[in-house]
Amino acid sequence: MTKKAPSAPRTAAIVGPYLSGKTTLLEALLFAAGRIPRKGSIKEANTVGDASPESRARQMTTEPNIANAEYIGDRWSFIDCPGSIELAQDVHNGLMVADAAVVVCEPDLHKAMAVGPLLRKLDENQIPHIVFINKMDTAQVGVKEVLEALQAVSSRPLVLREIPIKDGDKITGHVDLVSERAFRWNEHKPSDLIQIPDSLTQLEKSARTEMLESLADFDDKLLEALLEDSVPSTDDIYKYITKDLQQNLIVPVFFGSALHDNGIIRLMKALRHEAPEPSATAARLKIDSKGSSPIVRVFKTIHAGHSGKLSYVRVWRGEITDGMTLGGKRVSGLYHTLGQKHDKAPKAVAGDVVAIGRLEDVKTGDVLGAANGAGGAWSSLVKPLFSLAIHAEQRADEVKLSGALAKLVDEDPSLSWEASQDTGELLL
Secondary structure: OOOOOOOOOEEEEEEOOOOOOHHHHHHHHHHHOOOOOOOOOOOOOOOOOOOOHHHHHHOOOOOOEEEEEEEOOEEEEEEEOOOOHHHHHHHHHHHOOOOEEEEEEOOOHHHHHHHHHHHHHHHHOOOOEEEEEOOHHHOOOOHHHHHHHHHOOOOOOEEEOEEEEEEOOEEEEEEEOOOOEEEEEEOOEEEEEEOOOHHHHHHHHHHHHHHHHHHHOOOHHHHHHHHOOOOOOHHHHHHHHHHHHHOOOOEEEEEOEOOOOEOHHHHHHHHHHHOOOHHHHHHHOOOOOOOOOOEEEEEEEEEOHHHOEEEEEEEEEOEEEOOOEEOOEEOOOEEEEEOOEEEEOOEEEOOOEEEEEOOOOOOOOOEEOOHHHOOOOOOOOOOOOOOOEEOOOOHHHHHHHHHHHHHHHHHOOOOOOEEOOOOOOEEO
16 A cells, blocks of 8 residues: 555544444454553453443443544544434434444344434535444354345445455454455454465455446446456556545455454554545535634533543644633633543644643533634534423422533533423423
């Protein structure tokens, strides 16, 4: 593959159904990037993500897990989004600032339908995305069957990027269909480069031809070459894939096991080489990224106890520093994030995801720095499906209850509360 120039800081959202292994994948990506010295586990409650008391108690993601990392000279922010349908607003908010999404799913035909609404949302918002079939170490069905089930709920063609190497029923590695190189997986270590097994030679050729035919649907030059039995170079194939992914024409599909660190480096390299630049994402969102005056968008608000209000922002233009005035608001603290850990940052530049302290009266979805707050539409809020009547245990705490509800709505704008005119009850 042609050597790649360093990119501006990029952001990938990790999304998928409940229990698909998103937080474990975040842990594996951070470990592969050298951001953490060892992986934690959900079972041992020591992961970077899901570190809040509520997430630990429920053993599930209850708010976005945000982590900054660097991989081969490129800076990344990962947003691990909740999988539970009740927390869909946080998924939407994370996707609206991402350059690309990694859709995590299980190798289970019965669960494939659960990915459908998520794929539709990605298509509706023209967000480039990759599918990662997780938990292949416990798969009861083949990659091909999972691919067919997922294709039934995807309006974009799914393009398989690799095929499995098996030892009996166990997957022990993969063959990359672009580079035509084979890799044997190792537990928690980089894979070994091996020869393509003789038993897979014909299958690899067939699968590679199928991949190229999918790409040729979007490029007349490639189609003409295939009709003339001319095989494009490896570099050219990578260019076709990159172009088609960035234009949201195809959905590349990878597989592996986040728990055992299998297939993670291949996924990370695909993101590094093929995910769009922040300037392309800004253009998709109709945000003017040209110029030097800073523009940021708030995509998550958290009231973090002793540290107060934190606003997580994606920087679309310019540079921000602690103490500066941004959209009429003073920046009171600037932080890089690793889950619940916040490290002071001297500055943030276009593409960065950072937390800003105490941006009072600033809400999720707000754009700061642009004239009159302009800068791309923030799609409508997720609509609540039901309401609950709530009350303070003691009458003297009703004012405190109102304050707590205001913070809840600030953190998740799909929530709302009001006093019922019919019953007088307070409805959340």
